[in-house]
Amino acid sequence: AKDYELRQYESAKWVSTVVRGESQKEAMRQGFWKLFHYIQGKNEKEMKIDMTVPVTCLVKSGCTDFKISFFVPFEHQDSPPQPTDSDVFIEERKAAALFVRSFGGFASPEKYAEEADTLARTLRNRGQPFHEDFFYTAGYDSPFKLFNRHNEVWYFKK
Numbered sequence: 001a002k003d004y005e006l007r008q009y010e011s012a013k014w015v016s017t018v019v020r021g022e023s024q025k026e027a028m029r030q031g032f033w034k035l036f037h038y039i040q041g042k043n044e045k046e047m048k049i050d051m052t053v054p055v056t057c058l059v060k061s062g063c064t065d066f067k068i069s070f071f072v073p074f075e076h077q078d079s080p081p082q083p084t085d086s087d088v089f090i091e092e093r094k095a096a097a098l099f100v101r102s103f104g105g106f107a108s109p110e111k112y113a114e115e116a117d118t119l120a121r122t123l124r125n126r127g128q129p130f131h132e133d134f135f136y137t138a139g140y141d142s143p144f145k146l147f148n149r150h151n152e153v154w155y156f157k158k
Helices: 024-039 109-125
Strands: 005-009 012-020 055-060 065-071 088-093 096-103 134-139 151-156
Touching: 012 024, 024 055, 024 065, 024 088, 024 109, 055 109, 096 109, 109 134, 109 151
Parallel strands: none
Antiparallel strands: 005 096, 012 065, 012 088, 055 065, 055 134, 096 151, 134 151
């Protein structure tokens, strides 16, 4: 469709952390740094790992827990180094079909919520079944990139 796409993702490992009781913006900041320390060598192998995109954030309706994640690079998918920070963990996300809406600019939590609402409305109008109680935000750019930024919101297809 012109305003969203349906993507099929294979199962993959992500390194994640959950930040509780903060605003989404503050949770993203805290979570990003915990994960950044992991890829900078705060892991059992003291291994530096390349930064990947997207950085995702799981947003659940009416919940102040946010799960922030980095994709584990392909060369480490089979055996990612274990985190040494007890707040950081490796998770395997199962293969899934996702409805994705892309947008540009600097994405605030409010902008992500607005885009997620737009996508949810579109999917309902088109009779597309999806899990409505949560969505993921996905950011693809460094904070230093000023132009042609790429952001997404994801809903899982039912």
